[in-house]
Amino acid sequence: MPLSPMTYPDGHVGWRAHDHATVRAVLADSRFSIRPDLMHNPFVPGSPGDAPPSPPGAFADHDPPGHTRYRAKLTGQFTVRRMRVLAERLEAITASHLDSFEAQGSPADLVEHFAVPVPGLMICELLGVPYERRAEFQQDAMFLTGFSGEETEAMFAAFERLQQFMLEMVAAKRAHPTDDVLGDLVSAEAESSEGALTDDEMATMGMMLLGGGLDTTTNMLSLGTLELMRSPARVDAMLANPDAAVEELLRYISLTPATARTALADVEIEGTLVREGDTVFVELGSANHDPARYADPDVLDLARGAAGHLAFGHGIHQCIGQHLARIELKIAFPGLFTRFPKLRLAVPESELPRRASLVIGGLERLPVAWD
Template identity: 40%
Template sequence: MLAEFSVRSINAIRPDIAAIVDEHIDEMLARGGPLDLVQAFSLPVPSRVICEILGVPYSDHTFFQETSQNLVQAESPEQAIESVGLLIAYFDELISACLKQPGAGMIGRIATEHVATDRLAKHELIMNALMLLIAGHETTASMITLGVITLLAHPEQLAELRGDEALVGPAVEELLRYLSIADIAGTRVAVADVEVGGITVKRGDSLVVSHSLANRDPSAFTDPDTFDIARGSRHHLAFGYGVHQCLGQNLARAELQIALPALFSRIPDLRLAVDRSDLVLRDGGTVQGVNELLITWGAEA
């Protein structure tokens, strides 16, 4: 695991994450509702955090947020290829600058310690940085937004969460299990013949593994279609499994554990400004979520 994503490193930056969260809530309260939670909070919070970890200038956030969205929600192969090309060119330029003069964050460190010494090819750092940037803000942004929707749809459990700090960790794990937003990551190729559920998967066969279905498996979870923050289970597959587990899971957990309680604590009467049935969900083949979520608080207009 990269040092920047270890439990120790993430715990060390929890105060920084909390400060970013509070800053954006301050801005929301100053503006007043209704406003789009995605643009005001869910997207900028993890974007700023991952930029600081990687050493990516946050001043470029409009470019990489829009380009990342065009990639994960591409409507054609051409759009996906174009978006990847733009991001590769961006990181190529950033890493080249770091090789001339040591840069900040993980990218700056690896460029100096590994690329400059020929221990790692430049294109390998480019592709890893691209993956971490996209995964580091797109998925967490969707989880924050869908987490808000889910908790508001279960007011009794939200009240329990507000009253018991010990429930924050279990609540986040249950949201990760219940929502399972990144099924697109579960593609595998069998390297040998293997039997799964009484079916022989032959070497070379491709499989799409649905995290959503696995996380709703009644043999693994009692009453799996029920949202229960007291479930206390961490054996879900929201972050994958084994050597393919998500590198940034410690960061994602920390951001959710900090952002969601802060949001509902500082805006206790937060509510949707639209009917839940009118929300427009993304296509299921991408990182699942909504691109806009109007919220409000205070007295009814």
């Protein structure tokens, strides 16, 4: 059936959506809310009201009309010109870090020397954050997205530090305008006569872009590299058609395996009635492995192309940075395997430490070797 009953950690009997068509239907329906304070938590015990309302500016956790207002302010910042400039910078950044990685000598940790610093530099370029200050926010940003549900006080402390850092960035860009997403946002709001964003809103929006841009791409680079190293044929397929290969890796890995939505009214989904207040656990990973959508879905076929995958979500909350993420992966993977065509694991795969995250999968380290 399209929706299956599911008992949540707090005892609530809600639903799970797991096939491709149903997941798309739930994510596209405006009668479902993304707000954490309205939902039964599918990961750890938590009922509606246990989570505080998301702060102003946290666009990914707001429903319309707030979400619409925030999203409209950001969408215009991801221009073709900016993506082209960032692609040129990424090629230089990738080459530089591959030089440094090679200089480490075999074996070396790909996460530490490549998968973390390359996206870190790119998000600094996007937001206009001085790279020398990256260490101040990177650990906190990755902690928030790697949150395992057991460090609530530490999570709020990290959030507050990041918020303060981004407030400083907003003030700096107001004093000295810059040509980057945060700088352009600050300049545009200074000229806005109605509905202008507050400093707190802009800081939180920047912080969300920061956290998403650092952690997701880092983990896709490490997990994608692990999959590509399994056979020379996979490396050849990546180098022959990076566009198709990256889309298939995004589908196959499904870095964010699930999200959740809460019904704001009674909603019928393909014959099943979801009552107002019910939470639906939306399984993106399962949808991306739906045999009704993809033939042999558990096979990594790098020539597939994987059109319509849901790795970036769907609907109004689809990842706003997906174009930059694609650019990063389509440059970084070919760059890595052109430089190191016989890259291989330096330890047994069973020894690779995986992240204990409730939100995004990944590797803590990826020791690799080359000839």
